[in-house]
Amino acid sequence: MNTIIALDPGNTKTGYVVYDMDSNKPISCGKIENERMLSQIFNGNTPIVCEFPYPRGQSISWQLIESIEWAGKFSCAAHMCKLSFTKMNRKDIKVHVAKSANAKDKHVRKALIEYFGGEKTIAGPKCLVCKGKKGIGRGKKKVECSNCKGTGLVEPGLLYEFSADCWAALAVAVTYYDCGSSKSSEVLMAESKDRKAQQQIEYRERRYAFEQQLNLLNQEMLKTMTAKQSAKMAAKGISLQKRIQKLTEKIK
Numbered sequence: 387m388n389t390i391i392a393l394d395p396g397n398t399k400t401g402y403v404v405y406d407m408d409s410n411k412p413i414s415c416g417k418i419e420n421e422r423m424l425s426q427i428f429n430g431n432t433p434i435v436c437e438f439p440y441p442r443g444q445s446i447s448w449q450l451i452e453s454i455e456w457a458g459k460f461s462c463a464a465h466m467c468k469l470s471f472t473k474m475n476r477k478d479i480k481v482h483v484a485k486s487a488n489a490k491d492k493h494v495r496k497a498l499i500e501y502f503g504g505e506k507t508i509a510g511p512k513c514l515v516c517k518g519k520k521g522i523g524r525g526k527k528k529v530e531c532s533n534c535k536g537t538g539l540v541e542p543g544l545l546y547e548f549s550a551d552c553w554a555a556l557a558v559a560v561t562y563y564d565c566g567s568s569k570s571s572e573v574l575m576a577e578s579k580d581r582k583a584q585q586q587i588e589y590r591e592r593r594y595a596f597e598q599q600l601n602l603l604n605q606e607m608l609k610t611m612t613a614k615q616s617a618k619m620a621a622k623g624i625s626l627q628k629r630i631q632k633l634t635e636k637i638k
């Protein structure tokens with residue numbers, strides 16, 4: 387099975403969702419002590435996708451600082467175990483899931499319920515057709531409920547088990563599933579590095595071409611200078627000098 391573990395690190399506990407990337411569904415979720423999560427990463431072999439806060443130009447709480455510290459420890463553990471670790475920006479997750487960078491937790495939750503098929507995904511095991519009474523009607527007219535086959539119970543919704551702590555981690559998993567690693571900050575950093583490298587190559591090529599031209603001009607200049615035959619040649623020499631100056635400025 388192709389699974390990932392999505393993390394929402396907190397200062398003492400971390401919310402997680404084990405997510406099946408083949409069927410686009412969560413398998414399990416929970417919130418555990420950070421120390422336990424750390425040892426899980428050390429002993430596991432599932433790729434990790436972790437939420438990171440983004441700078442908002444506001445003062446931050448000790449809680450958030452500690453959460454970031456833990457996210458760093460998780461990242462370090464994953465790297466030591468050669469596990470894939472993807473950082474995901476909280477803002478990108480909010481924008482992807484709830485279509486707004488200012489979305490609150492309740493908006494994210496609502497958007498996720500919609501994503502997985504509406505209110506029935508959070509419904510419990512009680513049959514909604516017979517309201518758990520196993521049949522419809524009263525007395526002799528009572529017939530077995532076809533929805534639950536007379537048991538009063540149905541399979542609970544996919545997200546029934548999800549508590550408040552798991553929604554943020556589920557949002558991480560959904561964003562990762564939909565956008566792949568395109569939303570991960572590490573990839574963005576790598577892309578910008580690539581861009582920088584490409585720019586450097588282009589600059590070097592341009593510079594080389596200029597230098598070639600400059601060499602040719604210099605040679606021509608030298609010939610002119612050594613010839614020293616007439617005023618015409620001297621004039622040519624000055625114009626060449628100007629062109630060389632221009633090129634040198636361009637290179638700089």
Ligand SMILES: [Zn+2]
Pocket residue numbers: 513514515516517518519520521531532533534535536537538539
């Ligand atoms: Zn029923």
